[in-house]
Amino acid sequence: MKTVGLITEYNPFHNGHFYHLQEAKRITGADYVVVVMSGNFVQRGVPAFMDKYSRTKMALSCGADLVFELPVCFSTASAELFALGAVSLLDKLGIIDFLCFGSECGDITHLKKTAAILLEEPQEYKTVLNQFLKSGKTFPAARMEAIKTVSQDISADVLASPNNILGIEYIKSLLKLNSNLKPVTIQRISADYHSMELSSLKESSISSATAIRKNLREEKSLSHLKNQIPEPVYNILLEEYLKSYPVFEEDYSLLLQYKLMQETSDSLAAYTDITPDLAHRITDINIQGLTFSELTKLVKTRQWTLTRINRGLIHVLLNLYSNNLDTYKAAGYTQYARLLGFKRTSSHLIREIVKNEKIPVITKMADAKKLLSNTGLTMLGEDIFASHLYNQVIYNKYGTANKDEYTHGVIIV
Incomplete structure (x- = not known):
């Protein structure tokens, strides 16, 4: 049995995510896909466009087997801490063989070399970096030039694209945590991460989540999105539109x-x-x-x-x-695996994770006090507050009363 882990936001799930999920299984030969997903607040420092349970349904309906929540202290953190939180969770599950992520370059060798330099910071790199900084370059520009100088076979723009940067942070996290997970990358296709325009293809096409959110903010109908997202996702969007989303x-x-x-x-x-x-x-x-x-x-x-x-x-x-974040770092980053949803046919994976005893698995909030340390309870308390605040905003905006974290059950598909 092989399992591939994905780190995601699915904000919202679209054709590019579906392609990534299917390709991750194909190129790794994995039988199962386990997703770590940001909850109700995401890495750009904003609320998620749609609540975490709806996005969990989307992931499960499109091929994911288990979905775990990335604690909010990491889901809203810098790229480095976002990666460390998510990778630590996947690593502690004890059933993951591969970590698969999208990147603009699609070259795992380049990403690994860059990650090693940034993690180890050899003297040559630090010296050259300081020289470029003193010349007036911004830190990102100086860092790119220093990487190229130290290792001339690495493209200078490898640190210029957001998914490359995240991929490098994932690899750094694997090295820092001494993880046995094997990193695999898939080259992004079609829309740029920051593209604001929907793809114009008439058939199934790939647009960025940014473009989809922008169009849902501006348009009054969902029909123009039908070829941008998988059919099960489109049905969920139709069902919840102007009831629980969009949130900005x-x-x-x-x-x-x-x-x-x-x-x-x-x-x-x-x-x-x-x-x-x-x-x-x-x-x-x-x-x-x-x-x-x-x-x-x-x-x-x-x-x-x-x-x-x-x-x-x-x-x-x-x-x-x-x-609090310093305490979490010292304690090994993510302190629990909060299950948001699973496929009924993949429930045996949960039993395997529990049997490994590497991380507490939370399926019911009532069990948290007996499963978690004080540090874990503090981290979970932040997640609960974030979700309750998010639900309050939905109620004020749409009049929809979502279940709170103590009464909302795990999503089963």
Whole structure:
């Protein structure tokens, strides 16, 4: 029995994800696919477009066997910590043979070489990096040039694309955690990660999740998406449209204003991804009447990207503190495997994971207290709060009362 692990957001699930899932099984020869998926908040530092249980249904209906939730402290973190949280979870399950991810370059050798240099930081690399930084280059540009200088057979733009960067972080995590999972990459096809336009092909086509979200924000009908997503996903979108989604960062604007009104620059600096300088910049801005997006654009400077600011503000909103994250790192990153859903025919995989005893498996919230350490309970408490806040926003926006984390059962397909 072979099993391949995927790290995902499925925000929402589309034809590119379906291709990745099927190709991952084909090229690894895996019998099963286990997914680690971000919950109700994602790595860009914004709420998920659609709730985690609906996205779990999408994944299971399109070929996934098990779906586990990536804790919110990692799902909203930097690429490095996002990867460490997800890889640590897959590794501790004890049944995963491969980690398969998409990349722009599609060359696992290049990605491995780059990951090794960035993890080990040999003296030559550090020296060249400092020279490029002193010449006035930004850190990403200096890092790319230093990589190329140290290893001339690596393309200079390997660190210029988002999925390459994540793939490199996954490989670094495997090395750092001394994991036996074998990394495999699939070259992305068709739409660019940041593409804002839907594919114009009449038959089944691949558009970015960014383009799909943009069009659902602007259009009043779902019919134009029919060839962009698998049929089971389209049916779920139809069923839930304007009942539980779409959700955007602007829906959290008033909540963010309320939270920031209670903070000082000193208190803000305690949250993950909020430095003292960034905290002072946020508190210097008059937030009255600003939407979430308007505030991030006002805060933005050359020093901080919009994504970094989004993550910091989401951490403030969700009460995610740096000291807690430091505790999780010291304890080995992800502390439990929270099961969101599974295929009935693959339920034996859950029993295998439990039998391995490498990580507590949570299928019922009532069992958490007897399964988890205090550190694990703190991490889980953050997930619960994030989900309850997300559900409250859905209720305020659409009048739909979703079940809370204590009453919502595992999705079974």
